[in-house]
Amino acid sequence: MKSLLILIEGDDEMRPVVKGLHATPVNGARAWYEGVLSNDTRIITVTTGVGPEQAYQATAEAITRFNPEYVLSAGTCGALIPGLNVADWVVTGDVRAIGKADEKWPTLKSVQSSDDTLANRLCHALQQNPQWHEGRLVTVADDPIHCAIEKAAIAKHHEAIAVDMESYGIARAAIEQDIPWVVARVVVDTPALPLPELGAMNVHTGRPPLSEIAKYVLMNPVSGPRRLYGLWALVQTYAFHLVRMLPEFTTRPKSAVTS
Numbered sequence: 001m002k003s004l005l006i007l008i009e010g011d012d013e014m015r016p017v018v019k020g021l022h023a024t025p026v027n028g029a030r031a032w033y034e035g036v037l038s039n040d041t042r043i044i045t046v047t048t049g050v051g052p053e054q055a056y057q058a059t060a061e062a063i064t065r066f067n068p069e070y071v072l073s074a075g076t077c078g079a080l081i082p083g084l085n086v087a088d089w090v091v092t093g094d095v096r097a098i099g100k101a102d103e104k105w106p107t108l109k110s111v112q113s114s115d116d117t118l119a120n121r122l123c124h125a126l127q128q129n130p131q132w133h134e135g136r137l138v139t140v141a142d143d144p145i146h147c148a149i150e151k152a153a154i155a156k157h158h159e160a161i162a163v164d165m166e167s168y169g170i171a172r173a174a175i176e177q178d179i180p181w182v183v184a185r186v187v188v189d190t191p192a193l194p195l196p197e198l199g200a201m202n203v204h205t206g207r208p209p210l211s212e213i214a215k216y217v218l219m220n221p222v223s224g225p226r227r228l229y230g231l232w233a234l235v236q237t238y239a240f241h242l243v244r245m246l247p248e249f250t251t252r253p254k255s256a257v258t259s
Contacts, residue, residue, distance in 0.1 A: 002040075002041065002069055003041065003043075004043050006045045006072045007055065007062070007074065008046070008048065008075045009076070009165070009166055010047055010207060011207075012235065013074075014045055016239035019239075020242075020243035021037075023043065032044065041247070046058055048169070051165050051166065052169030055166035055168075056172055057173075059173035060173040060176070063174070063177050070118065070180050070182070070250075071179055071182075073164075073166065073167040073170040073182070073185065074185065074242060075166070076164070077090055077137060077187060078144065078151070078163045078190070079191065080154055080163055081151075081155045084133055084161060084187050084190060085187065085190065086190060086230075087187065087234055087237070088133060089238075090133055090135070090185050090187065091119050091122045091123055091126075091133070091134055091183065092135060092183045093113030093115070094111075094113075095110070095111055095168050095171050095183065096110040096139070097139050113174075113181050118180055118181075119134060122245070125245035126245055127245075130241055133161060137163065137164060138160045139164055139168035139169070141165070146195065151191045164183075167185070186235075
């Protein structure tokens with residue numbers, strides 16, 4: 001594997017990954033960074049913004065610019081079913097869009113990666129630490145899903161284990177360029193522990209309004225700061241494990257090396 005494109009929603013999630021990779025900025029309109037692993041694999045990291053359409057555009061643009069061999073949808077997701085805990089990983093090459101019928105991404109549209117070995121290679125690279133799960137991930141196009149009842153209904157109807165807002169757009173852009181892709185995301189909320197409702201996220205940065213964060217802390221003076229710090233710390237830990245496993249993931253299996 002000579003090059004890998006990593007797509008991450010916003011600056012806050014990408015910053016610790018870039019730091020761990022010792023990546024440097026690339027000139028361009030978006031937040032693009034480039035680094036090289038110990039096995040000489042070129043890593044390009046790009047922020048997508050929030051939502052499948054933003055992610056599609058960012059991925060298509062980065063593919064045209066950098067011509068990667070593989071694409072990785074990284075960052076965070078929400079668990080839909082019991083058994084997935086905060087800090088667990090979801091690894092998959094099976095993503096379904098469940099946006100509203102009048103939106104760009106049609107309801108019940110599923111895509112699969114052209115290389116079904118990537119998920120297995122990721123899981124092997126993780127070496128059971130942290131805990132990981134394989135299964136379908138669904139991408140929503142409007143807002144994060146907070147309601148446990150709604151999560152259970154989505155899980156049952158779509159046979160899915162997790163939800164995010166970008167992976168389908170990333171996958172569509174990769175498929176159009178015939179590039180294999182895979183998802184590796186960390187669970188930040190579960191049906192029993194939903195994300196704080198902090199208002200609409202900025203589509204470019206992925207950040208909620210500061211006013212809503214302040215309101216949440218004021219209304220939850222004890223649990224609020226602890227919950228927010230926990231989310232920040234989780235992203236740092238995820239970035240550490242992501243960077244740690246990349247050299248093994250990007251090393252071609254011996255069976256794939258030709259003489």
